[in-house]
Every structure is written in structure tokens, then in C-alpha cells.
Amino acid sequence: MARLLVLGGSRQAAAGLERLKALGLELVVCDMDPDAPGFAYAAHRVLASVYHAEECIPAVRAFHAHTPIDGVMCLACDVPHVVARIADELGLPGIPVESADLTVNKLAMKDRFQSLGVAIPPYRAIADVKELAGTLAEWGAVVVKPTDSRGSKGVSLMRAGGDVNWAFSNAQENSPSGKVMAEKYLSGPQVSTESIVVGGEAVTPAMSDRSYEFLDRFAPFIVENGGDMPSELDDAVKHDIAALVSKGATALGISQGIIKGDIVVHAGKPYIIELAARLSGGYFCTHQIPLSTGVDLVAGAARTALGETLQPADWNAKFERHVSTRWLIPESGRITGFSRPEAVLSSPGVLAFEHWAEIGARVGGAMNAAASVAMVQATGNTREEAVRNAETALDAFALTVEGD
Known part of the structure; x- marks a missing residue:
């Protein structure tokens, strides 16, 4: 049984960890929170902050000395640079440390892209x-x-x-x-992508049209409230996006692994806002992608981390299903009430629902991606129906907030 170290045991990582355990992997989960939900699926725990390499790496090194690990990845946390350093030190499969460092330094990343002719704003x-x-x-x-x-x-x-x-x-x-x-700022639709790079070829089964319908309401902050799959962009534009992501991965020196992309399409041409050498958060990789395409990129990331040889053709979308994600982003105040999750899960078309609202908790309004208190994913025969079902489900949650 392969022993896989996963950095991150948060709420958003839990479903992915459950899937990896079901694949028969012996999971070592690293998180600083002793009550992290992901520990429920772990055979072993490492208590350390994954965002602080000086704390995480010595803790992993000490664990590896008595219980050797076979691979390392992260899930629902932005720490590819820590993953790369662990892999490098322990002689495990992984992307180069230099490549990982580029993906967590936006300015250095853009400098690299510009020098190699990768389209960026x-x-x-x-x-x-x-x-x-x-x-x-x-x-x-x-x-x-x-x-x-x-x-x-x-x-x-x-x-x-x-x-x-x-x-x-x-x-x-x-x-x-x-x-x-x-x-x-380049106007135009924005797309979240998720790709797996196999032998230098990036395969992109997932493109989600990001929803910024409340951009004016949340201004000057830029906070999306969901996304919709499959993308409604023209096939030619989607082809250009996939080619651009592949070119970006090559520019970063990544020949194997996961690439998450934020793309804007301006005047019909795609531009890379950012690429990240990791799986996405926001229930994108764990829920929306497999529900919409039948592709399990969490498993793909794990198999790559363990050094398996993959085939590019295996990671194309198996089907297209309308799946809309919507986040509940309340106004500032204190939460005074909400319905039971069963009321949401019984709503038409709902595929998944999670919330982290607590009575009496203060919510601060939409400042960044942490502003939400619930997530729903719903399907329908059309995109419009899927969006309507997701919005109806959030209404059924009936969250109430008392203003400051």
C-alpha cells in the first residue's frame, strides 16, 4: 500500500481525502489544527502549519525517518513550494523547486511568462x-x-x-x-481551468465560467460568487485556452503534475492571470469537476505524486453535465439563523451542499475568497436551470444576518 503525504486537512480537503483513502492509499495528513476534518481519513497525523516551511518540513522529515512516505501533494491549500521542497529533500516525485517558487510569486511568474511570449495582461x-x-x-x-x-x-x-x-x-x-x-484590467469573461500535465502535455478537462455578477456590489473587491460548467465559450476559444495553459506550464518548467489556471478572455483572446501548481480549492477539484466531467483530478494528482506513468488520453472529459456552483456571501453583521442542511439537499437538482455558518458568528462582507458561509452545487437540463436550482437551494438555507 502506497503511503501518501497530503498537506492540508481542511474542510475543503475532506472530500478529496475521503476519495484518496477509498483508492486504498495510506494517508499521512499534515495540518496545524488538531481537529482538522481531514484527519478523519488519515492513517497518520503530522501536526504542523503547511504554510510555514520552517515548521512543516522538519516535522515531515522526522515522520519520514520512522515511517517512510512514497509521495507528497497538497489539497485545498496553496503550498506547492512546500510540497516541492519536501519532494526534493526526500527524493520523491515532484516539480522543480524553482518552478514551484514561480507559481507563488505572481511578479516572478509574470516576468517568466513575458520573457517566453506567454499571453498575459x-x-x-x-x-x-x-x-x-x-x-x-x-x-x-x-x-x-x-x-x-x-x-x-x-x-x-x-x-x-x-x-x-x-x-x-x-x-x-x-x-x-x-x-x-x-x-x-482586461474586460471579458473569466474562466477557471484545471489541467493535468503528463509528459509535458497539459490536458484540460475542466473549464468553468466564473460568476462575477456582484462585481459592482462588492467593489472595490473582486469576489466571485460561483462558476458554471461546461463553459459556454466557443470551441475555438476553449482550444486556445488549453493551448495557452500548456504553454504556460512549459514556461514554468512543469512537465508532470497539476496546473490550476485563472484565465481572462479579452476581445476573443485568452490571457493568463495566474497559474498555480496545485489542485484548486473551493470544491472545484473535489466536487464540480468530477460531477460535470467524470474526471477525478484528485486521483490524478495522487498518482503523479507517487510517480506513476499516466496517459494523456485518460484525462479528457468523459461527459458534459451542467453543474453550477454558488457561494453564499452575506452582508456584514452577525448570523442569527439558518435552516437545516436537509432543506437545501432536498431542493431540486442539488448535488452537494456544505456550510460553515455558526449562530452568533460575525461575517465581514465580501473582501476576498473567504467571505462565503455556504456552498451549493446543482444540476439541470440547461445551464439556466442549473443556476436557478443552485440559487433556489441557497434561498432554502434561509440565512439571516443582523447588521452591525
């Missing part, structure tokens, strides 16, 4: 507020972000007249290095 490092103000005046609308944060923390969309002092501070305060960058 115009961007630049921002040293101070004056430089940000000049960039905004030049480009008209910019996305301001930390160079090295995650989960959309510190990210904002600035248009003419926006508060650049606040935007710069917000990004800088959420950057571990204190560094800020700006990208020209």
Missing part, C-alpha cells in the same frame, strides 16, 4: 502610491494585488477616481514580502 511592480496613481492614469483600470498572497487577499480593482492610497496599503498589508504589483 500588462503588469508592473509598484513601489509606492505615486507609481500606482500614474499606472491607473495610464491604463484606466487596474487590479492591485500583493505579489505573494493567496485567496484574493489584498486584491482590489481600481478605476478612475479610486482610492489608490487605500489600494496600495491593502495590498502591501496582505503581502508577506510587502511587495505590490498592478495589472491592467
Whole structure:
């Protein structure tokens, strides 16, 4: 039985860990929370913060000394650089450390893409507020972000007249290095992709049209409230997206593994916003992709991490099913009530539902990807029906919030 180390045992990782255990793997789960839900599927626990390499790697090294592991991956956490270092130190399959480091430094990633002709929005490092103000005046609308944060923390969309002092501070305060960058805002549909790279070839079975229907309401923050599969983009554009992701993976030096992409299609042409060398969070890899396509990229990531030789053709979508994900993002205040999950699960078309709302808990409004308190996925005969079923299900949750 292969022994697989998985970094991350959070709520969002639990379903993936359950699937990996069902495949017969002996799971070693690393998480700093002794009550992490993912530990329910673990044969072994390593208590350490996966976001702090100086804590995680020595703990893994000590475990490996008495119980050797055969592979390492992460699930629902953005730590490919830690995974790569563990793999490198223990002689396990994995992507190069340099490649992993590029995927967690947005500025370095963009520099690499630009040098190799990979299509990306115009961007630049921002040293101070004056430089940000000049960039905004030049480009008209910019996305301001930390160079090295995650989960959309510190990210904002600035248009003419926006508060650049606040935007710069917000990004800088959420950057571990204190560094800020700006990208020209390109209008157009955005797509989440998930690919598996096999022998240098990226296969992309999953493209989800991201929902930003509340972009004005949440401004200046950029917070999506869900996504829809299959993508409604033209086949030619989807082909171009898949080719672009593959080119991006090659530029990063990744020949085996998982690539998660954030793509914008502007004037009919795709551009990479970011690529990540890991599985997605947000129940995308664990729920929406297999429900919509029949492809289990969690299993693919595990098999790659264990050094198995995969075949590209095995990872194409097996079918197309309309699946819509919607996140419940409440206004600021304190949660005063909600219905039992059974009321949601019995709603038409619902495939999956989870919530993490607690009575009395304070919710702070939509600032980043952590703003939601529930997730539903629903299907239908058409996209419109799937979206309607997802929205109806969230209404059935009947969350109430008392304002501050």
C-alpha cells in the first residue's frame, strides 16, 4: 500500500481525502489544527502549519525517518513550494523547486511568462502610491494585488477616481514580502481551468465560467460568487485556452503534475492571470469537476505524486453535465439563523451542499475568497436551470444576518 503525504486537512480537503483513502492509499495528513476534518481519513497525523516551511518540513522529515512516505501533494491549500521542497529533500516525485517558487510569486511568474511570449495582461511592480496613481492614469483600470498572497487577499480593482492610497496599503498589508504589483484590467469573461500535465502535455478537462455578477456590489473587491460548467465559450476559444495553459506550464518548467489556471478572455483572446501548481480549492477539484466531467483530478494528482506513468488520453472529459456552483456571501453583521442542511439537499437538482455558518458568528462582507458561509452545487437540463436550482437551494438555507 502506497503511503501518501497530503498537506492540508481542511474542510475543503475532506472530500478529496475521503476519495484518496477509498483508492486504498495510506494517508499521512499534515495540518496545524488538531481537529482538522481531514484527519478523519488519515492513517497518520503530522501536526504542523503547511504554510510555514520552517515548521512543516522538519516535522515531515522526522515522520519520514520512522515511517517512510512514497509521495507528497497538497489539497485545498496553496503550498506547492512546500510540497516541492519536501519532494526534493526526500527524493520523491515532484516539480522543480524553482518552478514551484514561480507559481507563488505572481511578479516572478509574470516576468517568466513575458520573457517566453506567454499571453498575459500588462503588469508592473509598484513601489509606492505615486507609481500606482500614474499606472491607473495610464491604463484606466487596474487590479492591485500583493505579489505573494493567496485567496484574493489584498486584491482590489481600481478605476478612475479610486482610492489608490487605500489600494496600495491593502495590498502591501496582505503581502508577506510587502511587495505590490498592478495589472491592467482586461474586460471579458473569466474562466477557471484545471489541467493535468503528463509528459509535458497539459490536458484540460475542466473549464468553468466564473460568476462575477456582484462585481459592482462588492467593489472595490473582486469576489466571485460561483462558476458554471461546461463553459459556454466557443470551441475555438476553449482550444486556445488549453493551448495557452500548456504553454504556460512549459514556461514554468512543469512537465508532470497539476496546473490550476485563472484565465481572462479579452476581445476573443485568452490571457493568463495566474497559474498555480496545485489542485484548486473551493470544491472545484473535489466536487464540480468530477460531477460535470467524470474526471477525478484528485486521483490524478495522487498518482503523479507517487510517480506513476499516466496517459494523456485518460484525462479528457468523459461527459458534459451542467453543474453550477454558488457561494453564499452575506452582508456584514452577525448570523442569527439558518435552516437545516436537509432543506437545501432536498431542493431540486442539488448535488452537494456544505456550510460553515455558526449562530452568533460575525461575517465581514465580501473582501476576498473567504467571505462565503455556504456552498451549493446543482444540476439541470440547461445551464439556466442549473443556476436557478443552485440559487433556489441557497434561498432554502434561509440565512439571516443582523447588521452591525
